[in-house]
Every structure is written in structure tokens, then in C-alpha cells.
Amino acid sequence: MAEKLLQLKHITKKFAGVVALDDVSFDIAAGEVVTLVGENGAGKSTLIKVITGAHEPTSGELWVDGRKIENNRPALAKELGIGVIYQELNMMPQLTAAENIFYGRELKKGIIIQKKAMIEQSNKLIRELGANIDSSKQVSELSIAEQQIVEIAKAVSQEMKLLIMDEPTAPLTNAEIEKMFDIIGRLQKRGVAILYISHRLEEVFRLAGRIVVLRDGKHVITVPAADIDQSGLIKYMVGRELGQDYPKRETKIGETVLEVKEYCNAFIKGCSLTLNRGEILGLAGLVGAGRTELARAIFGADPIQKGELFLNGKQLTIGSPGDAIRNGIGLITEDRKNQGLLLNQSIFYNISYANLKSVSKYGVINRIKESKLTQTYVDAMNIKVHSISQQTKTLSGGNQQKVVLGKWLATNSKVLIFDEPTRGIDIGAKSEIYRLMRRLVEEGKSIIMISSEMPELIGMSDRILVMRGGIITGELSREEVNQEKILQLATR
Amino acid sequence: MSKKMTNKLTKNLSQFTILIALIILSIFFSFTTDGFLSTTNLFNIMRQVAVNGIAAVGMTMVIITGGIDISVGAIMGVGSVGCATLMVQGAHPVAAVLIILVLGLMTGIIHGFFIHDIDLPPMIVTLATMSILRGTTYIISGGLPVYGFPKNFNIIGQGYIGPIPVPVIIMTICFIIGWFILERTSFGRYVYGVGSNKEASRLSGVNVRKVMYGVYGLCGLLSAMAGLVLLSRVNSGQPKAGEGYEMDIITAVVLGGVSTTGGEGKIVNVIMGLLLMGILLNGMVIMNIPDYYQRLVKGFVLLLAISYDKISQKRANNKV
Numbered sequence: 016m017a018e019k020l021l022q023l024k025h026i027t028k029k030f031a032g033v034v035a036l037d038d039v040s041f042d043i044a045a046g047e048v049v050t051l052v053g054e055n056g057a058g059k060s061t062l063i064k065v066i067t068g069a070h071e072p073t074s075g076e077l078w079v080d081g082r083k084i085e086n087n088r089p090a091l092a093k094e095l096g097i098g099v100i101y102q103e104l105n106m107m108p109q110l111t112a113a114e115n116i117f118y119g120r121e122l123k124k125g126i127i128i129q130k131k132a133m134i135e136q137s138n139k140l141i142r143e144l145g146a147n148i149d150s151s152k153q154v155s156e157l158s159i160a161e162q163q164i165v166e167i168a169k170a171v172s173q174e175m176k177l178l179i180m181d182e183p184t185a186p187l188t189n190a191e192i193e194k195m196f197d198i199i200g201r202l203q204k205r206g207v208a209i210l211y212i213s214h215r216l217e218e219v220f221r222l223a224g225r226i227v228v229l230r231d232g233k234h235v236i237t238v239p240a241a242d243i244d245q246s247g248l249i250k251y252m253v254g255r256e257l258g259q260d261y262p263k264r265e266t267k268i269g270e271t272v273l274e275v276k277e278y279c280n281a282f283i284k285g286c287s288l289t290l291n292r293g294e295i296l297g298l299a300g301l302v303g304a305g306r307t308e309l310a311r312a313i314f315g316a317d318p319i320q321k322g323e324l325f326l327n328g329k330q331l332t333i334g335s336p337g338d339a340i341r342n343g344i345g346l347i348t349e350d351r352k353n354q355g356l357l358l359n360q361s362i363f364y365n366i367s368y369a370n371l372k373s374v375s376k377y378g379v380i381n382r383i384k385e386s387k388l389t390q391t392y393v394d395a396m397n398i399k400v401h402s403i404s405q406q407t408k409t410l411s412g413g414n415q416q417k418v419v420l421g422k423w424l425a426t427n428s429k430v431l432i433f434d435e436p437t438r439g440i441d442i443g444a445k446s447e448i449y450r451l452m453r454r455l456v457e458e459g460k461s462i463i464m465i466s467s468e469m470p471e472l473i474g475m476s477d478r479i480l481v482m483r484g485g486i487i488t489g490e491l492s493r494e495e496v497n498q499e500k501i502l503q504l505a506t507r
Numbered sequence: 508m509s510k511k512m513t514n515k516l517t518k519n520l521s522q523f524t525i526l527i528a529l530i531i532l533s534i535f536f537s538f539t540t541d542g543f544l545s546t547t548n549l550f551n552i553m554r555q556v557a558v559n560g561i562a563a564v565g566m567t568m569v570i571i572t573g574g575i576d577i578s579v580g581a582i583m584g585v586g587s588v589g590c591a592t593l594m595v596q597g598a599h600p601v602a603a604v605l606i607i608l609v610l611g612l613m614t615g616i617i618h619g620f621f622i623h624d625i626d627l628p629p630m631i632v633t634l635a636t637m638s639i640l641r642g643t644t645y646i647i648s649g650g651l652p653v654y655g656f657p658k659n660f661n662i663i664g665q666g667y668i669g670p671i672p673v674p675v676i677i678m679t680i681c682f683i684i685g686w687f688i689l690e691r692t693s694f695g696r697y698v699y700g701v702g703s704n705k706e707a708s709r710l711s712g713v714n715v716r717k718v719m720y721g722v723y724g725l726c727g728l729l730s731a732m733a734g735l736v737l738l739s740r741v742n743s744g745q746p747k748a749g750e751g752y753e754m755d756i757i758t759a760v761v762l763g764g765v766s767t768t769g770g771e772g773k774i775v776n777v778i779m780g781l782l783l784m785g786i787l788l789n790g791m792v793i794m795n796i797p798d799y800y801q802r803l804v805k806g807f808v809l810l811l812a813i814s815y816d817k818i819s820q821k822r823a824n825n826k827v
Contacts (some may be wrong), residue, residue: 189756316710335712336709336710354704356704356705357700357703357770360699360770364696364700366715368696368700368708369710369712371696375693378694379691379692380693380696382691422711
């Protein structure tokens with residue numbers, strides 16, 4: 016029997032205290048399709064990066080064509096014939112399709128680039144894939160589906176033996192998806208192996224290859240699609256015990272404070288929700304489902320084309336973050352480093368930043384008041400630092416998140432939207448944040464919580480809305496919720 | 508030694524270096540020339556530094572937001588010639604001054620519009636207006652100096668209050684106000700914040716448009732003011748007034764520790780940068796160094812200043 020094209024043997028990858036991959040092993044043969052499934056954070060992206068050489072594994076071995084690969088790097092992976100097509104395509108939009116396909120390896124006679132030859136060869140490649148695109152066109156003029164085909168043609172022309180495809184059908188129409196499967200079939204016939212990552216379980220079964228399931232960085236099982244069904248697969252993707260203790264609710268939930276009706280923009284298609292006083296409303300869904308986009312729309316960070324918002328019964332137009340804050344709505348963003356903090360400014364600077372009004376008169380800052388305010392929240396958040404004049408970029412992830420939370424607490428917002436509040440934070444700090452959230456709702460504030468961590472979502476939320484493709488696909492109460500149901504609604 | 512202290516030391520060290528360079532240069536010039544240390548010359552230095560200094564206050568704020576305004580020299584020019592022309596046509600000096608200041612402010616706000624609302628790179632926008640304004644200066648003046656305005660206007664540029672030249676007083680007031688705005692007001696906070704991270708500022712509810720219009724507007728206003736002081740010093744509206752000054756001003760601001768990437772720098776240190784540039788340029792003139800060599804030197808100083816800024820930043824980042 017021929018050597019397997021790619022073998023992963025006991026691959027482990029650790030980042031500063033977090034184990035992203037834990038003893039993962041599987042293999043792919045030439046011409047085979049293997050699908051990789053798992054929830055957000057299961058380790059799929061890290062695995063791809065290890066295979067393509069962007070990350071070096073902490074331990075374990077990578078074998079290609081029966082040879083062990085030492086010191087894998089992106090350039091080396093490419094030479095070995097490993098190619099990747101990411102969701103965010105890697106094309107240069109101002110160049111033509113042919114120029115993109117031959118980028119870095121232009122056909123030349125001496126120093127003159129043979130444009131015509133490149134176009135002819137590119138067209139031929141594309142035809143062999145069963146498609147019909149004019150390679151002399153600028154990539155920016157092509158549809159997403161066509162751009163993807165150009166990327167695949169590029170990989171083929173570079174004689175890639177393994178093609179990793181990350182959520183390739185996410186932006187495609189049904190007809191284009193059919194075409195994509197046709198192309199995958201053709202690639203298989205040419206002996207190209209495909210590692211296909213997708214959340215769309217119908218596609219996973221359609222491709223009918225072996226399925227590799229990752230969960231919390233561990234390899235759960237590798238099973239042929241024929242030997243399992245969708246609910247069985249979901250059970251493997253999700254099945255774990257809820258470990259953490261989440262603080263219990265003490266007070267009752269009150270009247271409706273926030274009502275959103277049919278919010279629409281480029282990313283969300285008619286979302287409506289209600290939020291009650293003292294409630295924690297969970298927002299679940301897979302990456303790209305539109306949760307952050309909905310949060311941003313409510314907060315005024317992105318414009319909406321249609322929709323209404325009512326706060327405490329009064330209709331409001333929230334057209335900017337400033338509007339939101341003035342009306343008592345806050346958004347703790349997903350990306351604290353780039354969107355939540357001024358990294359090269361001090362802690363106290365950051366904490367007062369969203370509510371300087373409360374410590375200034377006629378625009379002049381009262382430093383004593385500000386000092387009191389920031390000290391209050393540094394203590395409230397239990398931020399342990401040398402000095403609050405330290406730059407926030409010197410802080411740990413947990414402390415940085417606490418500074419961001421301190422900033423929002425200082426705005427006295429009544430409605431707070433938390434987007435992945437405990438991402439990249441150690442267990443201790445996580446508990447503190449859960450307790451903080453519980454305290455806030457006991458005080459009568461209301462929270463919308465976006466999280467990709469199922470246990471956290473289920474443990475903290477009073478109700479959970481699930482999103483998929485920019486719409487809300489369902490609602491689950493605290494009593495009826497479980498991980499399988501969430502994933503069902505998230506992948507429908 | 509804690510990280511915070513090393514960072515502070517690094518920054519203070521660079522300011523210290525500027526001070527040392529200042530002293531060394533002064534000693535050098537006083538030995539190699541006749542007249543560097545004369546009272547007249549020292550006052551000259553102060554008056555020229557004052558002209559650049561007034562504009563530098565505005566430039567500092569712009570650079571802290573991560574932007575730049577290279578039209579400041581042109582604004583000085585058109586302010587100079589414009590005011591002179593208005594007065595020669597019979598306008599009262601006070602009215603002329605006010606009109607020019609308002610025009611400077613409006614120019615700045617237009618900059619803010621193109622840079623924020625249309626989202627264009629500050630360098631290119633102000634390059635364009637620089638050309639527009641310089642061209643306007645030549646058109647208004649017909650390419651000739653504008654003379655013949657009231658003598659009492661000269662107080663601004665040539666007068667004294669006590670022993671101190673008026674331009675120096677004006678500059679000092681501008682610096683005090685600039686310092687107050689940046690260090691003590693919420694607007695000043697937002698200036699630093701927008702320079703540190705524009706998007707995070709927007710998501711924290713900051714009205715970024717107001718900040719941009721504000722800093723560019725102030726820069727335009729102060730540049731116009733500098734142009735008026737220049738007019739009064741030279742006693743005629745010169746079409747070439749202010750040409751090339753933008754370079755000196757920007758270099759002075761960068762030497763003063765204000766990073767071109769935005770979000771940091773203390774306005775107090777800009778004074779040292781201004782003094783260094785002032786002494787350097789004055790010394791070169793007294794030594795009769797030809798104009799072309801002066802340009803060479805100025806270019807090198809700017810390159811060195813911004814390189815030093817970037818390198819010390821990288822060092823600081825690596826220490827974290």
C-alpha cells in the first residue's frame with residue numbers, strides 16, 4: 016500500500032498556559048477527502064497552522080510521503096505541496112486572474128513577461144476544473160465563487176498535493192456550492208488530497224469522506240461518514256461535562272428594558288430580540304453567524320438599513336457609539352487589544368476614557384475626581400498592579416480585560432453587551448468576571464452575552480438565542496437548553 | 508528596575524540628549540562665529556523661534572493624533588500677505604488680524620473634513636492645500652512684496668513688553684494654552700486617545716470628527732497667527748513668507764519627543780526641539796553657510812530625529 020500523503024503523529028501545541036492541541040493524530044492519503052469538524056476553539060485553526068508551518072508543534076511529528084519533516088515553515092510546506100485556501104481569500108484584487116495564478120513564478124522570456132501565455136495556461140487550468148473564467152479579467156471584477164476557483168487553479172498549477180480548504184462554501188450560493196463539489200471531485204481524480212473544514216454538517220456528509228472530530232484540542236474520533244449520522248456527530252463534537260461552577264441567580268427578572276425589532280444591515284437580516292431587567296441573555300452561534308455584527312448594530316458601531324430600537328419603552332435612534340453610551344448601552348468588544356484599549360496609555364487613562372464627562376466641568380478634567388473614579392474601579396475589578404500609571408500593554412490578558420470592564424462599569428450603563436468576555440483569560444480571572452456579571456444583574460442591570468464557550472454560555476444565561484447566517488434561528492430557555500440543541504440551531 | 512521606570516528613563520534620556528546637543532551647539536557657534544552670542548542675535552533667535560513655536564503648538568496636536576499638516580508654511584504665507592493686503596486696502600489692523608485668523612481656522616477645518624470625512628491621507632491633503640495657498644499668495648500679491656500698512660502693527664513682531672519681545676510672549680501664551688488643552692481637558696485626552704487608537708476611541712463614544720476638526724482647525728489658526736507675527740517682524744507681506752518652515756516645525760516637534768505614530772509626546776519638550784532647530788539654523792546663517800548646505804543639514808536632522816523616535820519605540824516595545 017502506498018505511503019500516506021500526510022501523517023500527524025501525536026501533535027501537541029501549547030501557547031503560554033493554554034493547550035490548543037493535545038496529542039492529535041490522523042492521516043490523509045492521496046486523492047482522499049477528509050473533513051475536519053469541531054466547535055469554535057476546538058483547535059481546527061491551530062491544526063491548519065501546524066500543517067502549513069505557521070506554527071511549530073510543541074511536540075509530535077509531521078510526516079509527508081513517508082518522510083519526517085523537521086522545522087516546518089510556510090515556505091517548506093509549500094515546497095512539500097501543501098496549499099491552503101482560507102476564507103479570506105489571498106488574492107491581489109488589482110491584478111488579473113492569470114497574474115495572480117502565476118504570481119512569483121511569471122512565465123518569462125528573458126526579462127519579458129509572457130502575458131498571453133500566462134492567460135492561455137490559466138484558462139486551460141480553469142477549464143480542467145470544469146469552470147469558465149476569463150483569466151485576463153481583474154480579480155476584483157470576479158465573483159467570490161470565481162475568485163475561489165482562481166485560487167484553486169493557482170494551487171493546482173503549483174502542483175499542490177494537499178489542499179486545505181477552510182469553510183470554502185460559506186460565501187457561496189447553492190449553485191456555486193454544487194460547482195465547488197464538482198471541482199473537489201475533479202481534484203480527487205487528479206490525486207490531490209483535500210482537508211475540508213466546515214461547520215455545515217450536510218456538506219460534511221455529502222463529501223462522504225472520513226470525518227475527524229476535534230474537541231477542546233483533543234482528537235475525539237475519526238469515522239467514515241457512512242458509519243455515523245448527524246446527531247451522532249454532534250454528540251462527539253460537543254459531549255463533555257460542565258466543569259465550572261457558575262454563580263446562581265438570587266433576584267427575579269423584571270420588565271423589558273431593551274427591544275430590538277427587525278434590525279437589518281449587510282450582515283444581519285431581520286433580527287429581533289427583547290432583553291429584560293436583571294437578565295443575562297446569551298447569544299450563541301458559530302463564527303460568522305452574525306452575533307458580533309448584531310451587537311455592533313445595537314451599539315451603533317455599524318449603521319443599520321432597517322429596524323427599530325426601544326429602550327425602556329421609548330423609541331431611540333442609536334447611530335453612533337456616542338449615542339449608545341449616552342443612553343446607557345455599552346459594548347465590551349471581542350478584540351480588547353485593538354478595539355477595547357489604548358495600549359500605550361495608562362490604566363487610569365483607559366478607565367475614565369468612556370465617561371470623562373462625569374469627572375470634568377466645562378471640558379476641564381477634575382483630576383481628583385478622576386483619580387477617585389479610577390481607583391474605585393481598579394479596586395472593584397481587583398486589578399493588581401504596581402501603579403495605575405502603567406501602560407495597559409504591559410498587563411496580562413486577564414488584567415487587560417478587567418481594565419476594559421472597569422471602563423464600562425464607569426459609564427454606569429444599564430445595558431451591557433459582552434462579546435466573548437473571557438476569551439484568552441485564565442480560570443481565576445474568569446471566575447471573577449462571572450461573579451461581576453452576576454453582581455451587575457443583581458443590581459438591576461441587563462446583559463447580553465456573546466460566547467463561543469458552551470459551558471459558560473449555558474451556565475450563565477437565563478435565555479439563549481442562537482444565530483446562523485445573520486438571523487436568529489431559535490431561542491432556548493434555561494431549563495431546556497443543552498449543548499446539542501444549541502449546535503443544532505447553529506448549524507441548521 | 509521596573510519596566511515603567513525604564514520606559515520613563517528612556518524618554519527622559521532622549522530629552523536630555525536634546526538638551527546636551529543644544530548646549531554643545533551653542534558653545535560651538537559662540538566659538539566659531541562673531542556675534543552669535545550678541546544680544547541682538549539672541550533676541551533674533553528668540554523671535555524666529557517664536558514664529559515657528561506658535562505654529563508648532565498646532566502641529567504638535569495634529570501629530571499626536573497621528574496626522575500631519577505640511578501646509579503650515581503656506582498658511583503663514585497667505586496669512587502674511589493677506590493681512591498686509593487688507594490693511595493696505597484700508598482695513599483696520601484689528602479687523603484684518605481677525606479675518607486672517609478666522610480664515611486660518613477655516614482652512615484647518617477644511618483639512619479636517621477631507622481627512623476625516625472623506626478619509627484621505629493627511630500628507631496628501633495638506634500637500635494639495637499647500638500648493639493652493641502658496642499659489643493664492645502669489646496671485647494676491649502679484650508676486651511682489653506688500654508694503655505700506657500702519658506702523659502700530661509692528662508692535663506684534665518688533666515690540667517689547669518689558670525686556671521680552673512680544674512674539675515670545677505670544678508664543679508663551681500659546682504654549683500655555685496648548686499645554687492646558689492637552690493635559691487638562693477632555694478634548695486633550697481624546698487627542699491622545701485618537702492618536703493611540705482611533706477605532707477604540709470611536710467605540711468608547713469619542714466624537715472623532717470633532718477631535719479632527721479641532722486639531723486641524725487649531726493648527727490652521729495658529730499657523731495664521733504665526734504668519735501675522737512674521738509679517739510684523741519683516742514689515743512687509745512677502746509672497747515667499749513661510750516657505751520651507753513646515754520642515755523646521757515638524758522637525759522641532761519630533762525632536763520634542765512627539766511620535767509620528769501618534770498618541771504620545773509632551774508639548775513642553777517641543778520647546779527644546781524648537782530651541783535646537785533655532786540655534787542650529789541661526790548659527791548656520793551667521794557662519795555664512797550657503798543656503799544649499801543648510802538644506803542638507805536640515806534634512807539630515809529630520810531623518811535622524813524620526814529614526815531615533817522609531818528605534819527608541821521599538822526598543823521600548825521589545826522590553827514589554
